[in-house]
Amino acid sequence: MATRIRRSAAPVVALTPSILIVLLAYVGTMLWTIWISFTSSRLLPVNSFAGSAQYERLFGDPRWLLAVQNLALFGVLFIGICLVLGFLLAVAIDQRVRAEDSLRTIFLYPHALSFIVTGLVWQWMMNPTLGIQESIQALGWTSFRFDWVVRRDMAIYAVVIAGVWQSAGLVMALMLAGLRGVDEELWKAARVDGIPTWRVYVSIVLPLLKPMIVTSVVLLSIAVVKVYDLVVALTNGGPGTATAVPAKFVMDYLFERQNIGLAASASTVMLVTVLCVLAPWLYSEYFRKAKGSAA
Amino acid sequence: MLKLMRSALAGAAMTCAFVSGAGAQEPLRAEVMHWWTSGGEAAAVKVFADAYTKAGGTWVDSAVAGGQNLRAAAINRIVGGNPPTSSQFNTGRQFDDLVGQGLLIDLDAVASENKWSDAIPGPIVEAASRDGKFYAVPVNIHGQNWMFFNAEAFKNAGIAEAPKTFDEFFAAMDKLKAAGLTPIAWGGQPWQEALVFDAVLLGQGGKELFFKVYRDKDAEAIQSDDFKRVAETFHRMRDYVDAGAPGRNWNDATAMVITGKAGVQIMGDWAKGDFIAAGMTPGEQAGCALVPGNNGYVMGGDVFVFPKLGDAPTQGQALLAKTMLDPEVQIAFNKVKGSIPVRTDVDTSSMDACAQEGAALVKDEANQVPSVNFLVSADTVGALQDTITSYFNDASATPEDFAANFADVMSAAD
Numbered sequence: 001m002a003t004r005i006r007r008s009a010a011p012v013v014a015l016t017p018s019i020l021i022v023l024l025a026y027v028g029t030m031l032w033t034i035w036i037s038f039t040s041s042r043l044l045p046v047n048s049f050a051g052s053a054q055y056e057r058l059f060g061d062p063r064w065l066l067a068v069q070n071l072a073l074f075g076v077l078f079i080g081i082c083l084v085l086g087f088l089l090a091v092a093i094d095q096r097v098r099a100e101d102s103l104r105t106i107f108l109y110p111h112a113l114s115f116i117v118t119g120l121v122w123q124w125m126m127n128p129t130l131g132i133q134e135s136i137q138a139l140g141w142t143s144f145r146f147d148w149v150v151r152r153d154m155a156i157y158a159v160v161i162a163g164v165w166q167s168a169g170l171v172m173a174l175m176l177a178g179l180r181g182v183d184e185e186l187w188k189a190a191r192v193d194g195i196p197t198w199r200v201y202v203s204i205v206l207p208l209l210k211p212m213i214v215t216s217v218v219l220l221s222i223a224v225v226k227v228y229d230l231v232v233a234l235t236n237g238g239p240g241t242a243t244a245v246p247a248k249f250v251m252d253y254l255f256e257r258q259n260i261g262l263a264a265s266a267s268t269v270m271l272v273t274v275l276c277v278l279a280p281w282l283y284s285e286y287f288r289k290a291k292g293s294a295a
Numbered sequence: 296m297l298k299l300m301r302s303a304l305a306g307a308a309m310t311c312a313f314v315s316g317a318g319a320q321e322p323l324r325a326e327v328m329h330w331w332t333s334g335g336e337a338a339a340v341k342v343f344a345d346a347y348t349k350a351g352g353t354w355v356d357s358a359v360a361g362g363q364n365l366r367a368a369a370i371n372r373i374v375g376g377n378p379p380t381s382s383q384f385n386t387g388r389q390f391d392d393l394v395g396q397g398l399l400i401d402l403d404a405v406a407s408e409n410k411w412s413d414a415i416p417g418p419i420v421e422a423a424s425r426d427g428k429f430y431a432v433p434v435n436i437h438g439q440n441w442m443f444f445n446a447e448a449f450k451n452a453g454i455a456e457a458p459k460t461f462d463e464f465f466a467a468m469d470k471l472k473a474a475g476l477t478p479i480a481w482g483g484q485p486w487q488e489a490l491v492f493d494a495v496l497l498g499q500g501g502k503e504l505f506f507k508v509y510r511d512k513d514a515e516a517i518q519s520d521d522f523k524r525v526a527e528t529f530h531r532m533r534d535y536v537d538a539g540a541p542g543r544n545w546n547d548a549t550a551m552v553i554t555g556k557a558g559v560q561i562m563g564d565w566a567k568g569d570f571i572a573a574g575m576t577p578g579e580q581a582g583c584a585l586v587p588g589n590n591g592y593v594m595g596g597d598v599f600v601f602p603k604l605g606d607a608p609t610q611g612q613a614l615l616a617k618t619m620l621d622p623e624v625q626i627a628f629n630k631v632k633g634s635i636p637v638r639t640d641v642d643t644s645s646m647d648a649c650a651q652e653g654a655a656l657v658k659d660e661a662n663q664v665p666s667v668n669f670l671v672s673a674d675t676v677g678a679l680q681d682t683i684t685s686y687f688n689d690a691s692a693t694p695e696d697f698a699a700n701f702a703d704v705m706s707a708a709d
Contacts, residue, residue, distance in 0.1 A: 042391075044374060063685075
């Protein structure tokens with residue numbers, strides 16, 4: 001027993017600093033944020049307990065409620081379209097097309113840009129007085145309209161377009177790696193049995209790609225929750241408050257609007273939501289399986 | 296080669312001397328944090344720097360682009376125990392908490408010695424003071440209800456003079472529209488839309504309603520027909536705005552007026568700088584008039600606060616505060632900045648026509664209207680912007696709903 005403790009002491013000692021850093025830097029600040037969300041802090045953090053006042057105000061704020069709705073809408077569309085488009089692109093490239101390397105680079109290239117750049121470029125392209133609409137109208141098709149970015153009801157879809165443009169390439173790269181890992185024998189067998197190609201993709205290849213899909217969803221979900229720079233550069237939350245997102249709400253109240261308490265309560269809600277959505281799912285994806293295989 | 300080496304060495308030696316000199320605590324060394332980084336702004340802050348140097352001090356410039364970024368940086372340094380000598384804020388309630396936490400020094404000694412209260416308009420004195428003591432040095436007054444127009448475009452469209460009522464205003468806008476222009480150069484960002492709304496609230500609703508709404512937070516006044524009429528007038532401007540307005544920066548909107556694509560822009564007087572840079576003289580090619588209706592000058596501006604470094608302002612802080620409000624410095628600074636002097640006792644005859652008009656207005660107490668930033672917290676200002684921008688950008692929104700939402704925000708305001 002004693003030797004076992006001594007033997008395990010070395011790794012514990014070695015890991016202690018990093019564990020402490022993790023506890024202080026991540027868990028500590030998280031707990032502090034949660035505490036601040038229950039105070040009446042304004043410009044500076046203070047420790048005067050205010051109960052759930054910040055949360056009451058938060059859920060009475062139409063902009064916050066809109067931001068939450070927008071995030072859900074953006075999340076579903078962005079992740080869905082990225083997965084479908086990424087998969088189709090990967091399948092297309094997997095047909096051993098010519099210039100595969102160049103195509104792969106081109107599709108993946110947008111992901112190398114920051115969301116700020118993506119947002120700005122798309123802002124120019126979608127601005128009805130500067131971009132696509134103006135150029136096509138100048139060509140003679142005067143009734144052509146593409147003004148989503150300045151329309152309250154459509155602006156959030158404009159954000160989705162820019163987001164998909166940026167991230168579909170990443171999904172493609174992941175899926176392509178998965179496709180290349182599919183055993184050639186499977187294809188041969190399917191061909192012998194005379195199964196149509198699309199059927200092979202849907203019923204055999206897609207289930208095999210599950211780990212890639214999970215990875216893509218996790219990566220895209222993280223991008224969704226923290227979407228801020230894309231919205232700031234593309235619409236700055238407008239027109240009006242039409243493209244409000246939670247991260248922008250937090251940033252606005254944290255700095256310009258000098259209400260740390262409200263900002264902290266909004267970030268706490270974001271944190272709890274992410275935990276609630278991701279935790280059970282990740283648990284079932286990884287831990288239960290690991291336990292099952294260990295047993 | 297040898298010569299080059301020698302001068303390089305001399306340069307290095309001088310740098311060392313400078314560094315060690317700066318390290319020693321000179322009493323009159325002042326590190327000033329500000330966000331004035333664009334061409335005209337930097338030139339304006341140089342007026343302060345030169346005046347301070349002339350008065351015997353050493354000015355250390357510490358600029359950060361963007362007001363929000365600068366304020367965050369300054370607050371971090373003040374709270375973190377490494378405060379600058381002085382830092383910039385907007386006139387109003389932005390530094391409430393810093394005073395509340397005892398992090399700023401009161402400047403009452405300097406203020407009473409130099410009789411600031413006599414020379415500065417009441418609302419500005421109030422905005423710079425807490426509990427009757429000066430905690431900030433206001434350095435300028437930016438008028439926020441100006442209407443700048445392209446004089447040539449007005450003439451070509453057959454508009455003889457700047458509109459004085461809202462009926463005339465919309466008639467003029469119709470003429471501009473008929474002439475093929477975008478009538479109003481609209482900057483579709485929340486703060487700009489709120490600025491226009493406040494101008495209309497003062498212009499059409501009058502000073503009394505303005506104060507009832509923003510100072511007294513009077514729910515009845517917000518639900519009144521007068522307020523709804525203001526809301527209607529504001530919403531009506533939608534018809535005179537182009538499709539590219541949402542998200543547009545104010546200076547891009549100004550450029551539309553400069554190039555003659557648009558007729559008029561409602562903006563603060565900082566827009567003058569862009570007109571001047573484009574070779575248009577304010578009051579001539581670039582016409583200026585207050586937003587129509589009831590007169591009054593919506594006053595905003597900048598202040599400098601002085602973090603607590605001891606029981607009293609340091610020598611450097613006192614000298615800096617005094618220098619910034621020196622009558623001559625005030626004129627020179629505000630000429631470059633585009634604002635008007637915060638002192639009403641200086642001779643403004645050397646300033647441009649618009650500034651002179653503004654300065655003349657501010658002399659009369661009846662025209663002094665504080666901007667919303669003086670009256671409610673930054674938090675409430677933001678929530679109001681959300682309400683105003685949602686209303687303006689929604690074609691089907693009604694004044695009734697808007698008034699209800701507005702009243703909601705003001706009922707929680709502080």
